[in-house]
Amino acid sequence: MKVLIAAKNEGWDAMVSDRFGRAPGFSVYDSDTQKLTWHSNADNLQAEHGVGIQAAQIAASHKAEVVITGGNFGPKASEVLQKTGARLIDYAGNITVKESIEKYIG
């Protein structure tokens, strides 16, 4: 299973981002390999509109089954993510990427 976490920076100890569409990047956790890969969102930050849609597309392209953010998803991002069937966790709290996986995935 893959989990996509909106994060302020790369790595296990980075904080979960309270923005989704405009998060600095996304950490993708693969429960099979237990590895974390980083996907920068820098291109998306410049966009005028539809950043939530773009971010949700990133989640879809990784086939993420769970998506985590520290804030809320925004209406358009949730619309897209619901279509992919992912489980959405919002307001995950002021925690690190590692803690978020422990807390919500176990």
Added chain:
Amino acid sequence: MQIAIASGKGGTGKTTLSVNLATLLSQQISEDITILLADMDVEEPNSGLFLKGELLRSEVKYRMVADWDEKRCTFCERCANICEFNAIAYLGISVMVFPELCHSCYACSDLCPEDALPMIPRRMGETKEYRLTDRLYFMESRLDIGVEQATPLIEQSRKHIEESSTENTIVIIDAPPGTSCPVIEAVKDADIVLLVTEPTPFGLHDLTLAVDTMQELKKPIAVVINKYGIGNRDVEKYCADKQIPVIGKIPNLKEAAMMYSKGEILVDSIPEIRKEIANIYQNIIKLTKSNQ
């Protein structure tokens, strides 16, 4: 002739001038001329609150947006890569189009190798036309709540006016406030743009922005100072410096504010204001003649 009435800042008296100028002209001008007042402040159309007339026609306005055809799609992802407005989400097994983000550029639709993104009409608002007297007509365009792009509705309204007016029509446009795309679209066909301001530092600051915009568009402009008597004289000084004609000074009267609050026409009952608005029209004639 087309006269646009605009202002850098909202609440300076744009609608008051539009409505009263239209009313006065329809009462005074020679018989073969008709007046069309068009409210193009589509986000907050207020002219209609002051005018009661017979509804001639009402038309729903649409713009074309892309729509996904699941049966034709081969999931090549080209559309999502082309769209500059992030209006298309490609999900591998599905494609989603967000019509509110679509700018109707047709790029995805025309460039899709499978014709899987046909353009379909989407409602954005409504245009209504009223007859107030034999000489005075009123048109209003109103953006639906939740529609974010005002410019396409203004563009269609502008074309609508172009078609329905003749050389014997004086068109008065109540433009949206500000200096961005909506106002630029609204004043495109205008022969002259009247910038309404108030003699305060806010009024002056927003006037300078509006002047810069109109000069960039190379539109002939003139300034009308509303609520004349409050604030200071900096607006007049600025206009003198920039050689912008000040063609009217509408006095600040509590009586006028009271009548405005009830949605009443000022030129019918306040002689001072009637005189000043007539004067403004005479000045417009003089200016447009000298511009020609």
Added chain:
Amino acid sequence: MKEIVVLSGKGGTGKTSITASFAALGAKQMVLADCDVDAADMHLLTAPETILTEDFYSGKEAFIKTEGCVHCYKCIKACHFDAISVINGDFVVDPMECEGCSYCFHVCPTRTIEMNSRLAGKFYVSKTRFGNTLVHARLGIAADNSGKLVTKVREEAKKIASDQQSEYILVDASPGIGCPVVASLTGAHFVVLVTEPTVSGIHDLERVYEVIEKLKIKTGCIINKVDINKEMANKTKDFLKEKGIPLLGELPYDHQFTKAITIGKTVVEYDDDIIKALIENSWKKVKDLVDKI
């Protein structure tokens, strides 16, 4: 940290005067964000000293190089905005008309069209004369869609507020119901509506409240120039009651507002009597409601 947005459907209701007064009263607790980027006036009352200026780019615009163009007209046929014309034999893009959709770029057989980022305005961070930070911006002429600039101003204000551990962000929003308004509101904690008792005022209040209702944000309302029309004032209050919107204050039609603006002051600094007391009371009510969220 709570974000409070001051909003009015109609222009000229006194929104900026009231926002600046709140800013004067609660300066130490807040960061200010002027999101009325089309007609940003907050700096006229807060006399800020600019700390940072940044160019702001948004969207794209097409540019056709003269060299390489084979005059095939494909770009002109593609463009749905009539932005490309032939001037003295050269194909030229009118940046005022170009939407930045890149359609021409995709159909150009000789790759002669560039898509460049569009300079859409300027963005500033300043220190006001009250000692707090003001984030503001100025939209370029004919720039489209101030929504992104509004978002940028709010985000920068949020960053600064979190660094300074401010209690509030006070946002002066642009009027209307379109994209800049939605951009000013999304995700905010509380909206202070400013209205006036006129037919236009009520009409625009009802429209803008529909937008707020959709975004489900808690709201209160100040009626300015309340004595200008008693009947309309009552109508406004009926509307507020029906929608369950708390009345945060009623301010009289008073020349003190204009007099204060004329000398570059907020009305609470100019008047030390009734108006000041009324606005102080409104600010207190706003804080009480916001602190409960």
